[in-house]
Amino acid sequence: MCCDDQSHSQPVPGRRAALGFLAASLVTGLGACAVPITQTAQSTPVPNSPTRGPLEAEPLTIGDAPSSGAASPSISATPSAAKKRIRRSFIPDYSLPPIQGGLAPVITKIPTAHPVVFLTIDDGVVKNPEMVQLMAQYDYPATLFLTSSTVRDNPGFFTAFKAQGSLVENHTVSHNVKMATQWSYQQQLADIQGMQQFAQQQYGRTPVLFRPPGGAYSNAMRKAVADAGLKAIVTWEAKANSGRMDYQYGNSLRPGDIVLMHFRQEFAADLAAFRQAQLAAGLEVVLLENFLGVA
Numbered sequence: 001m002c003c004d005d006q007s008h009s010q011p012v013p014g015r016r017a018a019l020g021f022l023a024a025s026l027v028t029g030l031g032a033c034a035v036p037i038t039q040t041a042q043s044t045p046v047p048n049s050p051t052r053g054p055l056e057a058e059p060l061t062i063g064d065a066p067s068s069g070a071a072s073p074s075i076s077a078t079p080s081a082a083k084k085r086i087r088r089s090f091i092p093d094y095s096l097p098p099i100q101g102g103l104a105p106v107i108t109k110i111p112t113a114h115p116v117v118f119l120t121i122d123d124g125v126v127k128n129p130e131m132v133q134l135m136a137q138y139d140y141p142a143t144l145f146l147t148s149s150t151v152r153d154n155p156g157f158f159t160a161f162k163a164q165g166s167l168v169e170n171h172t173v174s175h176n177v178k179m180a181t182q183w184s185y186q187q188q189l190a191d192i193q194g195m196q197q198f199a200q201q202q203y204g205r206t207p208v209l210f211r212p213p214g215g216a217y218s219n220a221m222r223k224a225v226a227d228a229g230l231k232a233i234v235t236w237e238a239k240a241n242s243g244r245m246d247y248q249y250g251n252s253l254r255p256g257d258i259v260l261m262h263f264r265q266e267f268a269a270d271l272a273a274f275r276q277a278q279l280a281a282g283l284e285v286v287l288l289e290n291f292l293g294v295a
């Protein structure tokens with residue numbers, strides 16, 4: 001599961017989709033300690049929100065925040081309040097394009113004026129408790145594109161990421177990186193549906209986003225994705241890989257970037273590279289599903 005690196009020449013119809021406004025607000029992390037694991041004082045919380053931009057709404061708490069006293073944003077100013085999950089909200093300035101002609105839209109980057117970045121983590125081959133700890137320490141919500149054949153040995157490992165607001169999405173059963181070119185529509189549909197069912201059974205939610213193995217897609221795949229009940233194909237233009245950032249455009253993260261990572265042995269180094277880039281760019285990590293209003 002190492003080959004999500006091949007979409008550079010992919011068409012990107014979703015990028016130019018019409019902008020719109022959604023009424024729903026969304027949220028992201030500021031606190032750092034609402035974690036399901038044992039975490040002591042030496043794990044210094046590091047706020048995941050360098051600045052507030054002009055388009056951001058007032059801070060909010062989210063539904064899964066600890067209830068006791070977390071309603072006031074001012075709490076975050078005190079050390080004790082670091083244990084409260086305080087989340088800022090943004091007024092989304094982008095709407096997911098609808099399914100047209102039976103084909104799911106393809107999203108590679110979110111065109112937004114907000115200082116946000118979206119973290120996606122794929123496959124699920126390596127399952128190291130340190131991964132959960134790091135995500136909790138940074139309070140990063142992420143979109144987890146899991147492959148059932150690689151997480152089936154320990155699907156429960158990924159439920160721990162829910163504490164940061166992460167969601168499981170569809171990265172197929174097989175991870176056949178040639179499925180878009182080798183498989184029929186029916187074969188692709190069956191594979192995609194298999195992961196839909198697995199995710200529902202294991203995580204209690206049916207995915208709404210799909211990431212093609214290797215990043216390659218076709219109209220047959222777009223149709224299969226739509227027919228399986230998913231709302232969009234999500235690729236990327238930046239990735240954290242081998243302990244460094246790799247950009248398809250430019251040399252830094254941009255607002256609205258969708259970043260690819262993997263559950264690999266080098267997870268800590270990759271996440272450190274991402275964090276450095278995220279802070280340098282002044283962006284806040286927001287859950288993609290929240291921004292799209294499809295959580």
Ligand SMILES: [Zn+2]
Binds near residue numbers: 214
């Ligand atoms: Zn993959």
